[in-house]
Amino acid sequence: MAKENRLKKYGPILKHYALEPNFIESFGSVQKVYSSKGVFSLKKIKANHGADFIRYIQQLYQMGYNRIVPIYPTVDGRYAVLHNQKLYYLMPWLANEIKEDQFERHQQMFRELARLHVLSTKEVEVSKEEREEHYENTLLEWEKQSEFLDGFIETCESREYLSPYELMFTQYYNDIAQALTFSTKKLKDWYEKTKEEEKVRTAVIHGKISTEHFLYDERGYGYFLNFEEAKRSSPMHDLLPFLSRSLKTFPKRADDAVDWIYTYFKHYPFREDEMLLFQSYFAHPGPVIRAAEKYHNGKSKKNERKHVEHIQRQFWLLKNTEYVAMRIDEIERQKKQAQEAAEKANAEQEGAQNG
Structure with a gap:
């Protein structure tokens, strides 16, 4: 114009x-x-x-x-x-001059995101029935995905000659199934821990966090903009989409993503039940399963090569996510072990003093 x-x-x-x-x-x-x-x-x-x-x-x-x-x-x-x-x-109009590297830019953004959630956090009531319905609907959907994976791998393995896509799926199947099993276990653990609770912690979430929506003024202070998707929800709904976008790359050891997450947790620690649900959603292999379903159902107009390229990219996302998910699981397990050891030592010390 x-x-x-x-x-x-x-x-x-x-x-x-x-x-x-x-x-x-x-x-x-x-x-x-x-x-x-x-x-x-x-x-x-x-x-x-x-x-x-x-x-x-x-x-x-x-x-x-x-x-x-x-x-x-x-x-x-x-x-x-x-x-x-x-x-x-x-x-x-902010100058948005980048005075630090990309890693530090992400770190500052996650610190500010945590502060936003801390200041706006509020517990809201959720009935046991609503919690149970969410759990059962999610579990049913994931069980259907598991049945699809098992059915598709049987179809592939029964063929004498596999298409390039089917051959690739047989190579990916075990990793996809393991990720789905991990997600489902964390979901079940979350429900067992929270099924009697009637409150959930929420915050005002940005709705679409991105370094493009976190700008700097001339003093180097970072500010969020583009709050058009803002709503009150679980804070994890700010983290999950950003992490998914960040991990859509070639295969890599995404230690930077682990650091971002724990920068956030340092300022806004998740409770044990929140961590279980976060791990469940984060590790869930939805994109790669949907890619396989689309190919199997024949609803996409992509040719075989495009389908192969698509599922390969989704599998890279799965493996990048898997690395971060396993690091989080390891860190949380170590923290729990350290806490239990400290509690045991305190109990023994108190016992000795009372004795």
Whole structure:
């Protein structure tokens, strides 16, 4: 869009902020607005997202969390402008100069995410019936996935000549089945530990954390933006999607991901039951199972080579996730053993003193 067209299109919106734009630069759904009052960011979102995300931002400010890119009110006090069925809101344009390496950028983001969750944490009531229904529905779905895996491997092994995809699946089957068994065990352990409880810990979650949604000001302080998917939910729903995206790479030992997770846990420790459920969801091999189901059902228009490439990428994700999941399991087991040893030593010491 030409410069004049952008000024014409966004000028009426910016009048609500008493801004006269000199120049507007487009970055997709974000417009960089240059004016005599400074440089601003004008963001466009769907109208039905507006009320909720502004409400959550206001709640977080009231709770004392201020590492959010501020949203400027209009002259008449509104936090968004409805224009042509879209909502627009205005923020400062952050320089976002990266002064540290990518690893430290992630570390700071996870520290801030934990602080966001700490300040907004709240226990909410969940009935035993709701908990049981969630458990049984999840378990039933995973049992069906296990039956599919067993059926598909039998089909493959019964053939005299396997397709390239089927041959690859037979090589992947044991790893997929083991991951599903691990997830299911953690789910069962979680339910056994919590089936009598009627509360669950929640927080205001960002909804789509990413280093692209964590920007730095000129002083080097990090701020979250893009709270359009914010809601009250389990904090793990901020962690899981980010980790999944980060681990979609070639096979690697993702020790950096383990460090990010424990940076977060240092500031927002999960309870034992939360850790069990987190481990269950994190290790679950859903993407690779869905890839195999799609191939088996013949609903995809991909050719054989594309199918092979797709399941290979999903298997790499599975193996990267497996490494992180096993490291978490090992760390948690060591922590539990250390705690039990300390409790035993304290008990023996008390016994000796009483004796």
